[in-house]
Amino acid sequence: MYKISEFAEMTGLSKETLRYYAEVKLLEPAFIDPNNNYRYYDDGSYFLAILLVQLRKFRFTIQEMISVMEDKSFTHLEDLLKQKKKIIQMQIKELRLQVKEIDEFLASGKEES
Template sequence: MYKISEFSQLTGLSKETLRYYAEVGLLEPAYIHPDNHYRYYDDGSYFLALMLGKLRALGFTIQEMKKVMDDESFLQLEQLLLEKRSKIHREIHDLQSRLADIDAFLESGREEDE
């Protein structure tokens, strides 16, 4: 069993994040001491914590993370990853378009100076 500070160092998730994930039902401590309310995590929580950290790094919302964790088959994960991928492609296209607009605007300014 790991105290929250040890588990935080092990997983890279802050203590505040671990407390929040417990509050919203994403990652419950394996044990909470009844006297001092210290939170303890076990090895089984480790994989889940790493998964949550990865999902967050990929831009998943708390609600999306809950969907993934509620679906033990992880079919929901594949669908959400495909949706994220499509969204990122759209954002890249939009940014490239804006970049082209900026370049054109800069170029038109240069032509006027000549």
């Protein structure tokens, strides 16, 4: 079992984030000592925390992460990741178009000078 500070260091999640994740039922401690309310995490918690770190990197919302965690078998995770990938690819396409439009706008300003 790992204290919250040890677990935070291991996972890269802050203690505040871990407390928030517990509050929204995203990642609850494996054990809370009733005498001092210290939170303890186990190896299973570590796996889930690392998954959450990855989902954050992929810009999953809290609600999307909750949806992933509620599906204990993770059967829909691949579909959600593919969906997220499509959204990111569309955003890249839109951003490239905006860059092109900016370049064209800048070029038209230089022609008038």
